[in-house]
Amino acid sequence: MPRPLRPAPGPAIARVDVHLPDRLRGISAEYDDFMHIERNVACNMCHSMRQPKALPQSPAELDEFHQGLVFRHGTLSCGSCHLLGDQTALRRADGTAIPLLDAIELCRQCHGPQARDFDHGAHGGMSGHWDLSVGPRTRNHCVDCHDAHAPQIPASRPVLPPADRGLTRAGALRSSTTQGARR
Ligand code: HEC
Ligand code: HEC
Ligand code: HEC
Numbered sequence: 001m002p003r004p005l006r007p008a009p010g011p012a013i014a015r016v017d018v019h020l021p022d023r024l025r026g027i028s029a030e031y032d033d034f035m036h037i038e039r040n041v042a043c044n045m046c047h048s049m050r051q052p053k054a055l056p057q058s059p060a061e062l063d064e065f066h067q068g069l070v071f072r073h074g075t076l077s078c079g080s081c082h083l084l085g086d087q088t089a090l091r092r093a094d095g096t097a098i099p100l101l102d103a104i105e106l107c108r109q110c111h112g113p114q115a116r117d118f119d120h121g122a123h124g125g126m127s128g129h130w131d132l133s134v135g136p137r138t139r140n141h142c143v144d145c146h147d148a149h150a151p152q153i154p155a156s157r158p159v160l161p162p163a164d165r166g167l168t169r170a171g172a173l174r175s176s177t178t179q180g181a182r183r
């Protein structure tokens with residue numbers, strides 16, 4: 001007898017959210033508070049107090065803070081994405097500001113095909129529920145996976161397949177007790 005079909009998903013009641021990494025809110029202070037939660041210092045803690053004369057031309061110019069930033073992103077310059085004097089925002093191609101938390105809008109301007117793939121779920125991955133009548137879904141943010149300054153994902157090396165420790169050399173399944181005894 002064929003199994004009866006499951007009912008079609010009900011109306012979507014849960015939301016799809018995009019994960020917002022802490023790096024879009026500030027810089028890690030590299031210490032934990034008493035709850036063992038890593039502290040984050042908002043960009044404007046420092047940037048509201050300094051008025052720079054110009055954006056750097058290269059990361060080597062950063063000697064007071066943010067030293068060691070690696071930059072490898074096509075032929076872009078810092079001013080392609082950053083504004084002078086407002087580090088709570090990023091720069092749209094027409095010069096207007098986008099809040100730091102909307103960084104996807106920045107990436108989207110120049111990476112149309114990936115943004116389109118992201119929108120229909122073929123790029124960037126997700127966690128949670130497919131069926132939004134059951135529960136919510138969370139999408140990853142572009143900068144969860146790509147460093148905005150050096151976005152290339154390193155090529156992966158092919159390696160040997162993992163040894164399946166549940167199988168003997170002959171391919172027969174070993175019982176879990178003998179497996180435990182061997183360790
Ligand atoms: C602890 C203080 C501090 C925090 C927090 C901080 N910055 Fe900065 N930032 C600085 C200082 C100081 C400079 C100047 C460095 C230099 O020129 O050597 C700077 C420089 C920069 C520059 C180069 C342009 C300029 O204004 O000189 C950018 C872009 C920048 N920061 C972005 C950010 C962003 C985005 C955040 C949050 C994610 C952030 N910063 C958080 C202190 C800070
Ligand atoms: C493609 C867009 C883009 C370009 C080009 C770019 N940035 Fe950024 N930058 C970002 C985004 C997005 C963030 C916030 C997220 C993060 O920190 O990764 C950021 C954050 C920063 C921060 C604070 C946090 C950190 O990562 O240290 C500094 C400092 C910074 N940028 C400096 C620079 C400098 C200097 C240049 C030029 C050499 C530059 N950026 C070029 C997009 C860009
Ligand atoms: C102003 C245009 C612009 C913006 C904004 C921009 N990019 Fe890029 N991106 C480029 C260019 C140009 C290249 C280099 C293409 C090449 O070399 O073929 C590139 C390359 C890349 C690559 C491929 C790297 C490689 O070497 O294979 C990734 C991944 C990437 N960008 C991600 C991002 C993300 C994530 C953001 C948002 C934080 C972003 N880009 C914002 C223009 C941009």
Ligand code: HEC
Pocket residue numbers: 104107108111114115118123124125140141142143144145146153
């Ligand atoms: C779950 C992690 C993840 C997220 C989130 C993600 N990407 Fe990627 N992206 C990758 C990986 C992995 C590759 C490398 C694919 C490859 O080398 O074949 C890639 C490749 C790229 C490339 C280079 C394509 C090429 O053919 O060289 C661009 C541009 C890019 N992503 C942009 C984006 C943008 C824009 C976003 C946000 C809308 C985004 N990515 C979100 C993992 C991610």
